[in-house]
Amino acid sequence: DGGITQSPKYLFRKEGQNVTLSCEQNLNHDAMYWYRQDPGQGLRLIYYSQIVNDFQKGDIAEGYSVSREKKESFPLTVTSAQKNPTAFYLCASSVLQGPQYFGPGTRLTVT
């Protein structure tokens, strides 16, 4: 079954801890993306990668880090420097210049 998986669905962390969100795709897509969604708002781009071992900052990259060591995987680390980490995080992938397809999302709650 081809698709994008994100795990876990729900994640709880204490303030001050780093946390890594997983994103895997088996669609053979070159590009992968991370967004966050806050209540009543649209999706805001955190980071994206169009090729292995390369990635670019999106609109709200501060407090986040990513890696792209494999084509299939694009993990996102939410660091303690992120001031408002509680949000719904969405991963997507696409062929270059094609529509993005999204995973089911991870709800992160930091207390």
Next chain:
Amino acid sequence: DQQVKQNSPSLSVQEGRISILNCDYTNSMFDYFLWYKKYPAEGPTFLISISSIKDKNEDGRFTVFLNKSAKHLSLHIVPSQPGDSAVYFCAASVVTSGSRLTFGEGTQLTVNP
């Protein structure tokens, strides 16, 4: 600077009637536009897209219209069904800059039986 804007946060229609969702953009470089549907606590689902070389694209009950001079696009759903109730996002990109999308804030569509 909100480059893609959906001015209506919500829309309510009767089952069987037409739903029209609107989206405006300010960046004249955008040349590829998409609509996504999203249920709560799920990832968005790609619905339909349109390139700036076209002014209409149709897929089943969904039609997207693009008016480049007005920097406006719309999604028509005919006939509307209760299962269409969701948040709809429009998104835009500059194709030569890769697949990076800019999203609108979304419109909550409610289709009443």
